[in-house]
Amino acid sequence: MKEGQLYCENCGEEIKVVPEFDAELEESYRKVMKRMTNQMQESVADVMEGEEGPSRKGQGTGKKPDAGKRPDPGKRPEPGKKSRKKPLFTMTGALKRKYPSPIVWIVAALLLLIMLVAGGLAYLKYLNLDTTRLSKGEQAVASGDYLAGISAYKDLLKSDPQDAAVLEKLAEAYMLSGNSIMAESTLWDLLASPKCTKDQALNAYDQLVAIYKELGDYISIADFLEKSGYEELTTKYAEFLSPMVSFSLAQGYYNETQLLTLEAREGDKIYFTTDGSDPTQNGQLYEYPILITEGETEVKVFAKSSQGIQGPVLSAVYHITEAAGSVTDVPLPSELTGAYDHAVMLTFPDLSEDLRIYYTLNGESPDLSSELFPDVLPLPEGHSILQYFAIDARGLQTEIFTEEYDVSVSSNLTMDVARACIFLLTEASRDNVDYRYEVPVRVGESDYYLFREYHHQGNDNWIPTEAFYGVNCLTGETGPLYYEEEEHAYRLGETIMALN
Numbered sequence: 001m002k003e004g005q006l007y008c009e010n011c012g013e014e015i016k017v018v019p020e021f022d023a024e025l026e027e028s029y030r031k032v033m034k035r036m037t038n039q040m041q042e043s044v045a046d047v048m049e050g051e052e053g054p055s056r057k058g059q060g061t062g063k064k065p066d067a068g069k070r071p072d073p074g075k076r077p078e079p080g081k082k083s084r085k086k087p088l089f090t091m092t093g094a095l096k097r098k099y100p101s102p103i104v105w106i107v108a109a110l111l112l113l114i115m116l117v118a119g120g121l122a123y124l125k126y127l128n129l130d131t132t133r134l135s136k137g138e139q140a141v142a143s144g145d146y147l148a149g150i151s152a153y154k155d156l157l158k159s160d161p162q163d164a165a166v167l168e169k170l171a172e173a174y175m176l177s178g179n180s181i182m183a184e185s186t187l188w189d190l191l192a193s194p195k196c197t198k199d200q201a202l203n204a205y206d207q208l209v210a211i212y213k214e215l216g217d218y219i220s221i222a223d224f225l226e227k228s229g230y231e232e233l234t235t236k237y238a239e240f241l242s243p244m245v246s247f248s249l250a251q252g253y254y255n256e257t258q259l260l261t262l263e264a265r266e267g268d269k270i271y272f273t274t275d276g277s278d279p280t281q282n283g284q285l286y287e288y289p290i291l292i293t294e295g296e297t298e299v300k301v302f303a304k305s306s307q308g309i310q311g312p313v314l315s316a317v318y319h320i321t322e323a324a325g326s327v328t329d330v331p332l333p334s335e336l337t338g339a340y341d342h343a344v345m346l347t348f349p350d351l352s353e354d355l356r357i358y359y360t361l362n363g364e365s366p367d368l369s370s371e372l373f374p375d376v377l378p379l380p381e382g383h384s385i386l387q388y389f390a391i392d393a394r395g396l397q398t399e400i401f402t403e404e405y406d407v408s409v410s411s412n413l414t415m416d417v418a419r420a421c422i423f424l425l426t427e428a429s430r431d432n433v434d435y436r437y438e439v440p441v442r443v444g445e446s447d448y449y450l451f452r453e454y455h456h457q458g459n460d461n462w463i464p465t466e467a468f469y470g471v472n473c474l475t476g477e478t479g480p481l482y483y484e485e486e487e488h489a490y491r492l493g494e495t496i497m498a499l500n
Helices: 023-057 093-098 103-142 146-159 164-177 180-192 198-215 218-228 231-236 415-426
Strands: 252-254 258-260 269-273 290-292 295-304 314-320 338-340 356-360 382-391 401-407 433-443 446-456 462-472 477-484 489-492
Touching (some): 103 164, 198 218, 290 295, 415 433, 446 489
Parallel strands (some): 252 314, 338 401
Antiparallel strands (some): 269 295, 446 462, 462 477
């Protein structure tokens, strides 16, 4: 039908707006009307009989009144006879004399009836709108008729659009029906309602998290959780909140070079700059402590979660007024540059507790991203170039030192024979397990080839395990190899003798 058109385009009939018909409500109206009409008829009949009695007595016939006449109200009914009901309404004697006509009774009864009917209809309407329809909505949803439930709840909201209880039930009905878009909209209406309780709000946020999680919109989740103001939610859904970065050093002035450590939640990645530029554009991935040297350094950082949620950009400015002091005790390795015909187990025996050593073995210059020197470093066979520097707790570091080594271990075994000795010990299948040589190591006063165990994972994929085996380079004695942390040395487990 076009706007403003009041007749049907097909048949030409006038458009009639028919109000919604409710069979239960109509039946309630009918019963009330019938009951009120019966009561009115009885009351009027009684009044009419009471008016007719005196007029007939005035005829002076001298006869007793007929049996059907109204008995004297002061007398009891004769035995076996039923007493007539007392009229619902009586008048004082003065009012009877002034208004002898029964019309006044009829008018009064009609007025009272109208008042009763109007009150009854108003009460039934109240019950129909606030209780009956709510109950119908709940019953419809419980039976799986979500559309009928939604319709009942929407009718209730016409009288009070901010009814939090109805909004909560409507959102639930939308969720059950699979309409997450309307459920989301209704949940936001619920949260905006001044009648929304804390429990209703927490439940609404739970449902919104589920909706946005299904959509993969983690950024929106972080946004509305942070704005919710509920600590329960920020604790419950901490993984969805914007990741934050903490600085190990407070910004300010220092008179020594400093090492700055950045921390975030497990799984979050940190990006930073040290020139004051935007880390979201120019940031590099944080992997190791940042060395803050003499002068002014502005560090800007942000973190990004595994869900792609980006935290705020944070910054700190550091002023190093004087890079005073130096690393006075330069550590030296246990073996210096040279050629060796035995396994070399390199250590730094005089390393103090406040020093750390970063190193490389490939000839490249080490930095803070390089590996930390372990307690013991077995050197591989062949030529190795060790470059290293030490750094203390203040962030002061030494220059880079270089040592070169040539290691060639005397042996009576080939690598294939050494590997065969391990298979003889483990009885493992060569199809599923392999042992790969890494470095020579010292066990007591003897040299052993160190092999690492690998498991086959399909195709050419071999995965290393934490199992190590040693084969004596001269005798072929074979056994599992263990590193003793406290002694900083290797120990051989139960062995076999492969060669005489």
